[in-house]
Amino acid sequence: MSFDVPDDLRYRESHEWIDPETGRVGISEFAQDELGDVVFVELPGEGDAVDAGGEFGVIESIKAVSDLYAPVSGEVVAVNEALFDAPELVNDAPFGDGWMLELDFEEGDLDDLLSADEYADQIA
Amino acid sequence: MNYDQARYGDDTRNEPLLSEKDSTTVDPGAGSALPDDLTRDSLELPGLSEPELARHYTRLSQMNWSVEAGPYPLGSCTMKYNPSFADAVAADPNAAVHPDRDPETVQGNLELLHGLQEYLATIGGMDAVTLQPPAGAAGEFTGIAVAKAYHEHHGTDKSEVIIPASAHGTNFATAAMAGYDVVELPSGEDGRVDVAALEAAVSEDTAALMLTNPNTVGLFERNITEIAEVVHDAGGLLYYDGANLNALLGRARPGDMGFDIMHYNVHKTFATPHGGGGPGAGPVGVVEELAPFLPRPRVREVNAASGGDADGADASTAADGGALAGHDHGTADEAGGAAYELFDPEQSIGKVHGFSGNWLVLIRAYAYIRRLGDEGLLDASAKATLNANYLASLLDLEVPYGPFHHEFAATAGERDAADVAKGMLDYGVHPPTTKWPEMVPEAMLTEPTEVENKRSLEDLANAFNEAFADTDEELHAAPSKTASRRVDQTSAARNPRLSWHALEAARGASENASGE
Numbered sequence A: 001m002s003f004d005v006p007d008d009l010r011y012r013e014s015h016e017w018i019d020p021e022t023g024r025v026g027i028s029e030f031a032q033d034e035l036g037d038v039v040f041v042e043l044p045g046e047g048d049a050v051d052a053g054g055e056f057g058v059i060e061s062i063k064a065v066s067d068l069y070a071p072v073s074g075e076v077v078a079v080n081e082a083l084f085d086a087p088e089l090v091n092d093a094p095f096g097d098g099w100m101l102e103l104d105f106e107e108g109d110l111d112d113l114l115s116a117d118e119y120a121d122q123i124a
Numbered sequence B: 001m002n003y004d005q006a007r008y009g010d011d012t013r014n015e016p017l018l019s020e021k022d023s024t025t026v027d028p029g030a031g032s033a034l035p036d037d038l039t040r041d042s043l044e045l046p047g048l049s050e051p052e053l054a055r056h057y058t059r060l061s062q063m064n065w066s067v068e069a070g071p072y073p074l075g076s077c078t079m080k081y082n083p084s085f086a087d088a089v090a091a092d093p094n095a096a097v098h099p100d101r102d103p104e105t106v107q108g109n110l111e112l113l114h115g116l117q118e119y120l121a122t123i124g125g126m127d128a129v130t131l132q133p134p135a136g137a138a139g140e141f142t143g144i145a146v147a148k149a150y151h152e153h154h155g156t157d158k159s160e161v162i163i164p165a166s167a168h169g170t171n172f173a174t175a176a177m178a179g180y181d182v183v184e185l186p187s188g189e190d191g192r193v194d195v196a197a198l199e200a201a202v203s204e205d206t207a208a209l210m211l212t213n214p215n216t217v218g219l220f221e222r223n224i225t226e227i228a229e230v231v232h233d234a235g236g237l238l239y240y241d242g243a244n245l246n247a248l249l250g251r252a253r254p255g256d257m258g259f260d261i262m263h264y265n266v267h268k269t270f271a272t273p274h275g276g277g278g279p280g281a282g283p284v285g286v287v288e289e290l291a292p293f294l295p296r297p298r299v300r301e302v303n304a305a306s307g308g309d310a311d312g313a314d315a316s317t318a319a320d321g322g323a324l325a326g327h328d329h330g331t332a333d334e335a336g337g338a339a340y341e342l343f344d345p346e347q348s349i350g351k352v353h354g355f356s357g358n359w360l361v362l363i364r365a366y367a368y369i370r371r372l373g374d375e376g377l378l379d380a381s382a383k384a385t386l387n388a389n390y391l392a393s394l395l396d397l398e399v400p401y402g403p404f405h406h407e408f409a410a411t412a413g414e415r416d417a418a419d420v421a422k423g424m425l426d427y428g429v430h431p432p433t434t435k436w437p438e439m440v441p442e443a444m445l446t447e448p449t450e451v452e453n454k455r456s457l458e459d460l461a462n463a464f465n466e467a468f469a470d471t472d473e474e475l476h477a478a479p480s481k482t483a484s485r486r487v488d489q490t491s492a493a494r495n496p497r498l499s500w501h502a503l504e505a506a507r508g509a510s511e512n513a514s515g516e
Helices: A029-035 A107-112 A116-123 B050-062 B084-091 B107-124 B136-153 B169-177 B195-201 B224-233 B242-247 B288-293 B302-306 B315-319 B359-393 B417-425 B454-469 B472-477 B489-494 B500-513
Strands: A016-018 A024-027 A038-042 A055-061 A065-069 A074-079 A101-105 B023-026 B043-046 B128-130 B160-164 B181-185 B206-212 B237-241 B261-263 B284-286 B298-301 B340-343 B408-411 B443-446
Touching (some): B084 B359, B107 B298, B136 B237, B136 B242, B169 B206, B242 B359, B298 B302
Parallel strands (some): B237 B261
Antiparallel strands (some): B023 B043, B261 B284, B298 B340, B408 B443
16 A cells, blocks of 8 residues: 655654645654544644654544654644544545644754655655 | 344434433422522423333343453453452441541441551552552552652652553553653563663652553563662662552562552452442552651551551650641540551641542452452462463464463454454453553453453453454454444544433434434
8 A cells, every 4th residue: 555645745754744835744644544543633832832853742543642743843833723623634634634733943954854755665 | 152242222222311211391399498599490300110210221231241241351451250248248237337437436447447458568568558549540649649758758859750661551640640750661572671771761860660560461570679679779669550460469579579669459459349430449558668658547556556567657756646636536545445546647648538548449358358368369369370371372363472470462463453352242252452552563462360260261262263263344344243333433532422411412413414
């Protein structure tokens, strides 16, 4: 089974993605498939600071509870509150309506992340 | 074995709620002495006869599963059968005394509580025990609160509690609730604590290591004395999670291994009812140095106040009433020869529950220990381990870690453990705990307990093996013989309906949507 890995995003080994253009953060299609049906997402508030590699939230599926890790350091400028009522968006559209945060971050921090090709290799 | 669980109602709905069977509008009529704004004009109540009511609850019990219906090998939970003699003891009207009675008039009750403190201390190798915590998790919290009070009393500022990755979730919650940072310890390759990893994790910030032994896959921590030394050398305390004490009962004692604090899950080891949020008990035992910090009050023999026991109250202080300040309970002299009394440990962390804990649970644990005696308790731990090993020997599933004691984590391998568990339901058994601990892929954590005999273990093995051999399609369609069929766990988690009002609202919404 092959999963979508959009070229324009950067990835963490722990399966979070970030869009360098918008600063949006979410988890990959592979990750949502591993988790199964997502039933709960806990996210930080707007204005909170996150650290690269630090936990920024929690995602709970019928199988497991996992921590979410920030791909870069930055300030949370938007939170996808739709996930609180409809956590299934993470399953339905992990790269779209299932986004979690928008971060204000330094572009240089992206260097430590995986490219789409590198991430695709990791989950192959 | 042929099995079909009783089922009432139709395909879409089970046995109706009482209010759906018959509702009667009750009008209290005129003449109420209460003010108008405190009364209502009418009230809807179920209007059922006694036989209708009896049938309703009997049907619900038939649609349920319990250890009285068949095997219930839910690993880590220790679903022992609760013998009815203990219920009979708890139901004795003489046992029902108000907890605030003058101690002099309830000497028998105090003697029993004191006896249970002593038995638990002996079984755990501890010096002093509190019976007050109302559940296992409350016991954990109490134990770590005692550790914290101890460190603070000695002026040492500790900030961390170390917990193995395989530990029960309550350990992490306990440490966090007590205000500690949790340091998670990865399991070693053999499934046990990796002493080198522990040495790297401890520091002067280490308040305690919380450990379950045997651990959550039934493995005895062979390096326990070395582990204790590493923690103690760093100035930390060793906390024993009593969840798996059933395996060691009468054979090995946490106190002898170097543990300083432990809680007892009386519902697991001593066959009291599992709480399910109701009244339970999670006694805590500690070594002598920690006794002064235990919750108040505890029970002691009156003459113990002048003896050098480990009850934590300084004898001279107790004699002049200092340790008993704030208590109405009399000293030995005032009590006119009373043999037992309540007292407050000197540096007590305070109360974690009312009075002396949940008496009706504690009395069952006491009855169980007395009825089984030394030989019976030894027999229980022997059979718990023997049963787990015999069951595992019959399974087609692999058990990656061993040798194990009272429970084992089989792996469903390429199969989905939850699906295999659903399949097992159709064979008239309860499945094991699934997908935990995470160190075993697709884990099926199995604990038959000592109550099963050879034949029921074989029935259980058959259910495992038959379900394991079923196709994925068959498993996805299971269970088909139970009162409740496949439960939609996703909807249940996403849209929980936890009250009758929520259920009614959801029904109303769906009826409106369908235009009725």
